[in-house]
Amino acid sequence: MRRIGRRVGAGLLFVVVALCLAVVIVPRFLDRVYYRGPVSDHFDGERFFNPPGTTGNAPRSGSMARFMSGRDRTPWPKSVAVKPGGALAALTPCPARTGGVVHEGWAQCMPADTIDPQRMAVTWIGHSTALIQTQRLAILTDPIWSERASPVGFAGPKRVRAPGIAFDALPKIDVVLLSHNHYDHMDLTTLKALWARDKPLIVTSLGNDTILRKAGITAVARDWGGSVAVTPEVSVVVERVQHWGSRFGADRNRALWSGFTVRLPGGNIFFAGDTGYGDGSWARDAAARGPVRLAIIPIGAYEPRGLMADAHMNPAEAAAVFRTLGARHALGVHWGTFQLTDEAIDAPPLALVAALTPAEQARFRVTDAGVPWEVE
Numbered sequence: 001m002r003r004i005g006r007r008v009g010a011g012l013l014f015v016v017v018a019l020c021l022a023v024v025i026v027p028r029f030l031d032r033v034y035y036r037g038p039v040s041d042h043f044d045g046e047r048f049f050n051p052p053g054t055t056g057n058a059p060r061s062g063s064m065a066r067f068m069s070g071r072d073r074t075p076w077p078k079s080v081a082v083k084p085g086g087a088l089a090a091l092t093p094c095p096a097r098t099g100g101v102v103h104e105g106w107a108q109c110m111p112a113d114t115i116d117p118q119r120m121a122v123t124w125i126g127h128s129t130a131l132i133q134t135q136r137l138a139i140l141t142d143p144i145w146s147e148r149a150s151p152v153g154f155a156g157p158k159r160v161r162a163p164g165i166a167f168d169a170l171p172k173i174d175v176v177l178l179s180h181n182h183y184d185h186m187d188l189t190t191l192k193a194l195w196a197r198d199k200p201l202i203v204t205s206l207g208n209d210t211i212l213r214k215a216g217i218t219a220v221a222r223d224w225g226g227s228v229a230v231t232p233e234v235s236v237v238v239e240r241v242q243h244w245g246s247r248f249g250a251d252r253n254r255a256l257w258s259g260f261t262v263r264l265p266g267g268n269i270f271f272a273g274d275t276g277y278g279d280g281s282w283a284r285d286a287a288a289r290g291p292v293r294l295a296i297i298p299i300g301a302y303e304p305r306g307l308m309a310d311a312h313m314n315p316a317e318a319a320a321v322f323r324t325l326g327a328r329h330a331l332g333v334h335w336g337t338f339q340l341t342d343e344a345i346d347a348p349p350l351a352l353v354a355a356l357t358p359a360e361q362a363r364f365r366v367t368d369a370g371v372p373w374e375v376e
Contacts, residue, residue: 030248034207034255042224042240047253048206050242050278050310067307067342074344080336082162085370087171088121091133095172109171112136118266120375122294124367125164127337128185128274130296131171133372135234135264139175141271141296141333142185143194149184149338151247157184157338160345164370167193175230178204178219179273180245180257181211184338188215203228203236207255211247224258237261237289240282241275243311261286267293270325274298274334276310277317283324294375295327299366300335300348308341315351322356322364329375330364 039045066072086108094109120134127149128142145167150156173194179185186208194200195217202212202219209221220228224240243257259282262269270292275282286292302314312334313321322330335348349366356364367373 031250032248032254034210034251037206040223048245048256049253067304072304073339073342076160076339076345078160080161080345082164082369084162084166084169085123085164085372086169087123087131087138087165088133088372088374091115091119091121092138092171093136120294121372122296122331122375123164123372124331124333124369126159126161126369128179128298128334129163130331130333131165132269132294135231137174137230137234138171139177139262140173140194141177142179142273143176143190144184144187145190146187149187151183157340159337160339161337161369164368173198173200175236176200176202177236177260177271178202178208179259179271180205180243181208181247181255182245182274184340185274186211191215191217201228201230203238203260205238205256205258211255223256233265235263237263239286241273242278242282243273243275259286261289263289264293267291267328269294269296270327271296272298272321274311275313277313277320278310280320280324283321287325292325292327293329295322295325295330296333297321297330298334299332299352300343301340303342315348316355318352319355319360319364322360328363331373332364332366
C-alpha cells in the first residue's frame, strides 16, 4: 500500500509540476514575432498599441468568465436561409482564358472595354466579407468562406448564414483588403484558395504578411498611412482604426490592425475593418483623404459594452462614423453570420435604423447576403 501511495503521490506531483511548467512554457511557445521595426507612436519595439496607449479593455475576471460562459447570450437560429447570388455581371470583366479551369463566376461577364469604370456595385457576402466592383476591378474585404471562425474545424463560432456568393461563383479577384489577424477576418483556408486561383494583390497592415507568407501566400504590408498602388488611377491607403490582434493569445498585438481607403476617381471607398469608436479621430483622418463614395462599416458584435466597447462599435457609433466620413453611401457589415457576442442576430440592423434619420436610412443600408447593390 505504501508503494502504491508513493506512486500515486509521485504521479500527482508530476501532474502539478507539468501544469506549472505549462503555464510558463505554453504561452511562450504560442507567442510569435511577426514584425520587427522602429519604435513609433503605436509600436513599442515589440507590440503594437492604440494611441494614446489603450490596447483594449481590462475587464474584471468575473465579467469575462460570465461572458465566456454564454449565459447572457440571446439564442441565434442554427441557420439562416440564404439564396446565393453572384457578382453584378455588367461590371465583371471576362478574364483572359489561357487554359485551366473556367470557374462558374467567370461565365457571367462582359468584355472589359464595354464596362463603365465609374459604375460601382457592392455585394455583402457575410460577416465582414464584401465584394466591390468598380474601375474594372473586383475587390474583396476580409474574405471568409469557412464554416467556423476558429483555429480548428470542430469548435469555435460556427457560420449560421451561408456565403451570399459561393466561392466558385466569385469573379476573378484582383485585390484583397485584409484588416487584421483574428480568425473571423484572416481565414487562411479561404486566402489559400484565392491565392491559388487568382493571385490577387493582398494589402494588409504590418506583421500580417508574415503569417500569410508562412502559409505560402504573398501580401503587401504597410504601416498606418502607407499606400499601395493598384493601377495608375487606383491606390490603397492603410488606415488607423482602434482594435487589437492575436492568433494564439500570447501573440497579442504582434501584428497591426487597420482599415483601408481605396482612392478612386469619382470618390473613395473606406473599409473600416474591425474597430471600436474610441474618440472617433481615425474616422476624421480617413475623411480628410477626400470624398467617400462608399463606406463599409461594422455594426455588430458589440454586447456587453463593458467588454466590447474598445474593440467593436455599436450601431449608434457606426452611424456617427458614417456622418464623420461624410459618406455618400454605406454598407453595414460584421453581423448576422458568426455569433461572437450577446446581442440577438437581428439586433444590429434594427438598432442601426433607429440611429439614423429617414434620409440617412436610404444611404446607409443593410442588404441581404448575395444581393448586389449598385452604388450611385
